[in-house]
Amino acid sequence: MNRSTALLADVVAIALFALFARIAHQTDDMPLNVMGWLSTWWPFLLGVLVSWALIAGMHLDGHRVFPAGLMTWAVTVVVGLGIWAFRNGDIPHWSFILVATIMSGLLLLGWRAVVHWRKA
Numbered sequence: 001m002n003r004s005t006a007l008l009a010d011v012v013a014i015a016l017f018a019l020f021a022r023i024a025h026q027t028d029d030m031p032l033n034v035m036g037w038l039s040t041w042w043p044f045l046l047g048v049l050v051s052w053a054l055i056a057g058m059h060l061d062g063h064r065v066f067p068a069g070l071m072t073w074a075v076t077v078v079v080g081l082g083i084w085a086f087r088n089g090d091i092p093h094w095s096f097i098l099v100a101t102i103m104s105g106l107l108l109l110g111w112r113a114v115v116h117w118r119k120a
Contacts, residue, residue: 006062007052010072013107014044020103043087044104047079048072069112073105080104 018041026032030039051072052062060068081100085091092100 003062009111010048014048017104017107043083044080047076051075065112069109073108077101
């Protein structure tokens with residue numbers, strides 16, 4: 001798997017993360033629609049892109065769980081939740097932090113684990 005494919009897998013993983021979040025948390029103020037999904041997606045997508053700048057700069061193998069996957073996960077969560085906090089003027093509730101961290105980790109590390117398992 002090349003870098004472009006691994007980056008695309010992360011972009012798709014975090015897009016699914018945002019879609020699942022929108023489905024789970026739709027309200028009258030934030031209905032499930034494309035604009036709501038994009039609003040949820042872009043802060044975490046920015047985190048993925050920052051992590052990939054680091055992966056490229058450090059010449060890491062982006063499809064490996066360690067260190068690239070763990071770094072992608074951590075950077076994505078910090079950037080995504082940091083932007084959320086800035087946009088909302090408040091620190092996210094601990095349950096939101098927990099769920100966002102776990103779900104993004106499952107998606108960002110999950111595809112890497114499958115690739116590793118298939119190679120083994």
